[in-house]
C-alpha cells in the first residue's frame with residue numbers, strides 16, 4: 001500500500017539526541033499532551049503522525065520552547081538535549097532555538113531580500129566575521145536548501161516574491177544557516193506541489209547526514225519515505241513509537257493500525 | 266431512487282427558465298445592490314458638496330487677509346523735530362515718541378493731495394490721520410532708530426492704511442455705513458478713491474499676516490499669525506518628542522511583552538477611555554498639575570505641549586498597537602525560530618512592518634493636537650499675548666505665547682469686523698499646515714511600504 005521502507009536504511013542503534021520523559025502540556029485547562037516519553041536519535045529522521053488536533057505540533061514546539069510564547073501554555077516533565085534539561089532555569093530559550101531550528105507549516109520568509117532572509121540568523125549569532133564569510137554561508141545554505149540555482153541571480157529580490165515551494169525551501173535554508181543540531185519541521189510540505197514536495201523530501205534525506213530531523217506530517221507516504229523512526233500520537237498520547245518500517249507494516253497497537261489504514265483520523 | 270428522480274424533475278423544471286431572463290430572486294438581489302450603490306454615491310456626493318461649500322466659504326472669507334492696503338509716501342524726516350541736538354545720538358532720538366512722528370507722516374500724505382491736484386474738503390494735515398494705521402508712526406520711528414543717518418532726508422515708506430481704508434478697498438466698509446462711523450467720513454473715502462487712482466494707495470500681498478505678531482484690538486491691520494505659528498511649532502516639538510517615544514514604547518510593551526492578565530486588561534481599557542476624554546479635561550489637568558503644582562510658567566508652549574502630549578498619547582498608543590497587531594504572527598515565529606530574542610524579533614522584523622501605521626497614527630495625533638484649542642484656554646494661551654518673536658529656543662518654550670487655533674479663536678472673538686477676515690485667513694493657514702502633515706504622512710507611508 002505504501003512505499004516499502006528502504007531496507008538499506010541503517011536502523012541500528014544511534015546516539016540519543018533528545019530524551020523526553022513524562023512530558024505533559026496544558027493550554028489553560030486543555031490537556032494537550034499526556035505523559036509522553038520519546039527518544040529522538042541523532043542523524044535520524046523521526047516522523048510524528050496522528051490525526052488532527054492530537055498534539056503533534058504542540059509536542060514539536062516543546063522541543064525548542066516555542067510554546068513559551070503562548071501565555072496559557074504550561075509544560076511539565078523533562079526534555080533533555082545532549083543531557084541538558086531544556087526547561088531548566090539556567091537555559092536561555094533563545095540560545096536553545098539557535099541549536100534547535102524550526103521550519104513552519106506555512107512558509108514564512110521575512111519581508112526582506114532572499115539574501116537577508118538567510119543572513120539574518122548568522123548575523124545575530126555572530127557566525128560571520130566578514131562580508132565574504134556571510135556570502136559563503138548564504139550560498140552554502142541556499143545550496144543545502146536546494147534552491148541556490150533558482151535564486152542565485154536575484155539574491156536581493158524580496159523573499160516574499162518567490163513561489164510557495166521556493167519560499168518553503170528558502171525557510172529550510174534559513175533554518176540550516178544557523179548550523180542547528182536539530183531541525184524541527186511542522187508539516188513542511190503541506191503547501192507544496194508534488195514536485196516541490198519531492199525536492200524537500202530529498203533535502204530532508206540529505207540533512208539527515210548532519211542533523212537530527214523531526215518532521216510532522218499528515219502524509220503517511222511521506223512519513224514512510226523520509227523517516228527512520230515514526231511516532232504515532234492520538235488524543236495527546238504517544239500511542240506507538242518505533243522503526244518506521246515496523247509501524248507501517250506491523251503495528252502493535254490497534255489504533256495505529258486503524259489510523260494508517262485510514263479508519264480513524 | 267425516488268429521491269433521485271425528484272431531483273431530476275426539479276432540475277428539469279429549472280432548466281426551462283432561460284439564462285437570459287433574470288428570475289425574481291436575482292432581480293430583487295440586483296435591485297438591492299443597485300439601491301445600495303446609489304445610497305453610497307449619494308452619501309459621497311453629499312459629503313463632497315459640503316466639503317466644497319466649506320472650502321469655498323473659507324477661501325472666500327479668508328483670502329482677503331493675505332492682502333493689505335498700503336500707502337506709499339516719501340516722508341521728510343525733519344531734523345528739527347527728530348534730533349534737536351543734531352548729533353544723531355540714538356538715546357536722544359529715542360526720546361522722541363511716536364507722537365513726534367505722526368505730524369511728519371500726515372504731512373507727507375497731505376503733500377500727496379496737493380501734488381496730485383486732488384480736490385478735497387479735507388484741508389488740514391490732521392485730516393489725513395483717519396487714513397493711516399496707528400502703527401504708522403511706530404514703523405517710521407523704528408526705521409529711524411535703526412538707522413539715525415536717515416534723519417534730514419526724505420525716505421519713501423510703505424505705511425499700513427487704517428483698517429477702515431483697507432475695509433473700503435475690500436468692500437467690507439460701505440459708503441452707507443460711514444455716516445455712523447466716527448473713525449472715517451465720506452470725504453475720506455473720496456480721497457481714498459483719488460489716491461487709488463493715482464497709485465498712492467494700493468492693495469498688496471501682506472507677508473506680515475503670515476509672519477507677524479498679533480496686534481491690539483484697535484489695530485487689526487497690523488495683526489499677523491506668525492508668532493502664534495511659532496508657539497504651535499514649539500508645542501508640536503514637545504508633543505512629538507514626548508508622545509512618540511512614550512507611546513511607541515508603551516504599545517510595544519503592552520502588545521509584545523506584557524502578560525495577558527487583569528492588570529494589562531485594565532490598562533488597555535483605561536487607554537481607550539483616555540482617548541475619549543474631552544480635551545478641556547486635559548486642559549484643567551494641565552492647569553492643576555503643570556502650572557499650580559509644578560509651577561511651570563503660564564501660557565508657555567512647554568505647558569501647552571505637555572497637555573497636548575497627554576491628549577495625543579492614547580491616539581498614538583491605539584494606532585501603534587493596531588499596526589503591531591496587524592503584523593502576521595508567523596513573522597514573529599520565523600524570527601524566534603532562527604534564534605532571535607523577543608526584542609530582536611520586535612525591533613528587526615515587527616516594528617519595521619508596523620512603521621507605516623505608527624507614523625500615520627503619530628501624524629494624525631499631531632494634527633489633532635495642532636488644531637486643539639480648548640485645553641489652551643485653561644492654561645492661558647488664548648488672548649492678546651505675544652507681541653514679539655521669542656528671543657531663542659529656551660524662550661520659545663517658556664515665554665508666553667499663543668497657538669494658531671487659539672489665535673484664530675481670539676480674533677474671531679474681537680469686535681472689529683476686520684478681525685473676522687483675519688480669523689478666516691488664519692484658518693486657511695492652519696488648514697495648509699494640516700494638509701501638509703497629511704501629505705507627509707502619505708509620503709512616509711509610501712516610502713516605508715516600498716520595502717515590502
Ligand SMILES: Nc1ncnc2c1ncn2[C@@H]1O[C@H](COP(=O)(O)OP(=O)(O)OP(=O)(O)O)[C@@H](O)[C@H]1O
Pocket residue numbers: 027030032050051052053054055056057058059070
Ligand atoms: N495556542 C493554543 N491555545 C489553546 N489550545 C491550543 C493551542 N494550540 C493548540 N491547542 C490545542 O491543543 C491540542 C493539540 O493541538 P496541536 O496544534 O498540537 O495539534 P496537531 O496535532 O498539530 O494538529 P494538526 O495536525 O491539525 O496540526 C488541540 O486540542 C488544540 O485545540
Ligand SMILES: [Mg+2]
Pocket residue numbers: 056057058186
Ligand atoms: Mg499542527
